[in-house]
Amino acid sequence: MKKKVAIQGIAGSYHDVAAQRYFEGEAVEPVPCDTFREVIEHVSAGTVGMMAIENTIAGSLLQNHELIREGNCRIVGEYKLRIMHSFAALPGTRAEDITEVNSHPIALMQCRDFLDTLPGAKLVECDDTAGSARWVAEKQMHGHGVICARRAAEMYGLEVLAEGVETNKRNYTRFLVIARPDLAEHMQQEAVRNKASLVFALPHTSGSLSKVLTILSFYDMNLSKIQSLPIIGREWEYMFYVNLTFEDYTRYRQALEAIIPLTNDLKILGEYEQGKQSI
Amino acid sequence: MKKKVAIQGIAGSYHDVAAQRYFEGEAVEPVPCDTFREVIEHVSAGTVGMMAIENTIAGSLLQNHELIREGNCRIVGEYKLRIMHSFAALPGTRAEDITEVNSHPIALMQCRDFLDTLPGAKLVECDDTAGSARWVAEKQMHGHGVICARRAAEMYGLEVLAEGVETNKRNYTRFLVIARPDLAEHMQQEAVRNKASLVFALPHTSGSLSKVLTILSFYDMNLSKIQSLPIIGREWEYMFYVNLTFEDYTRYRQALEAIIPLTNDLKILGEYEQGKQSI
Structure with a gap:
């Protein structure tokens, strides 16, 4: 299954x-x-x-x-x-035949240098990358190119004309x-847990966040991400989304106990294994 | 002019x-x-x-x-x-005639409760709110409603059928x-400056952010926003975008001097007057 x-x-x-x-x-x-x-x-x-x-x-x-x-x-x-973006089109299409390129606006933006080498092609924004590939394939849109994942090109029967066409390779x-x-x-019964995502609110007093972060650093927590988001309905009050990585799970639980009294509505969004990265 | x-x-x-x-x-x-x-x-x-x-x-x-x-x-x-979203259509249209509503997807989402009162209407996402209004007006799309600002409705000659149709009024x-x-x-020669937007990078060592925030709080800076953003090209290293509000501009400049040695590439994006808010 x-x-x-x-x-x-x-x-x-x-x-x-x-x-x-x-x-x-x-x-x-x-x-x-x-x-x-x-x-x-x-x-x-x-x-x-x-x-x-x-x-x-x-x-x-x-x-x-x-x-x-x-x-x-x-x-x-x-x-x-x-x-890693691919440039694909109906099989048999040559790059010089392309009159229009379809993709998600951000994908188009990320491939700007490559697209500049196709001066005759009009860029047309679509909802998503794979959707553009499917559309070009299904509607047999000759002369259309698509920026999408190689997987999408293969899945919908397009030919990959160029590979790795994103400007920034990283x-x-x-x-x-x-x-x-x-x-x-x-x-998660047997899962490694060396990363946690937390969210909490803070009273709007000067230094309330620095206190919390200082305590976390005393407990050897690495802050890998922090983000404040306005709380809808309470304008310009903020929730903080924080990612921590750590080696010692017990130390992490102790750190949590230590910050709870200084935060409001602390919620653990998840405890999980720090992710692998594709090359 | x-x-x-x-x-x-x-x-x-x-x-x-x-x-x-x-x-x-x-x-x-x-x-x-x-x-x-x-x-x-x-x-x-x-x-x-x-x-x-x-x-x-x-x-x-x-x-x-x-x-x-x-x-x-x-x-x-x-x-x-x-x-504050308005619901508009060609003049003379009644709510019960609406078969399709056009707007930006997030505007549609924000008016979900109101749109649920129009069970016959199909929701169709468009690039923007004002663009939807102009399109319905120019193409004389009878039976189409639009979620947009009152200004857009008036500008393109649509009639406002309902006002303040957003679910969350705040x-x-x-x-x-x-x-x-x-x-x-x-x-800005004569402008009040009681808010600043800064961006800086930090070495990826435990506690580096908490040090910077602690210093800022010692100098009575209020942190009104913080956000980490991954640095493109240096994966999972982060830039921090911080907004500060303060009463004393001199104290703010001193605080900056105090954190510069602990940060990399600190840049002041602007110093300006804290914004007014519409009611």
């Missing part, structure tokens, strides 16, 4: 690629979703989800923090995917694997 | 509304741009720009931090706009006013 993983986008998208890599060795069946909110709905119904959280390709990732918190999802893992996206808390417990 | 302000989107967009409010009393002519990058290009050429930086409507705001830093723009002011977006550094100097 295939492992179902809810992703934003369709098969062949970068979310799909990340899911295939994270669950390497298992047969993964992506459950395509139009929106990140829909991914959360699938997770609430018991499917595992894969969600970009920090990247340069999908936009709106601040919202994904909120969705995970509100949706009461548990983070059970992460994967850092190098985004372009990574971090994806989170999320699950419903009861299922997460089950999945 | 009208004051030109580069905005993402077209006249009638929320960027336009924010520009009109910030420069109240001056005649503002929006310079429409397709992308935020284009806004930065206009700013480099000498036009003032208005750019959403923290909100729940436009997506990708993390990128705007990067664009401002890379584009070497100076922040000269901010405006916090309450996002929905604000913070916009930054940006200018080329030489022009910023000129604009």
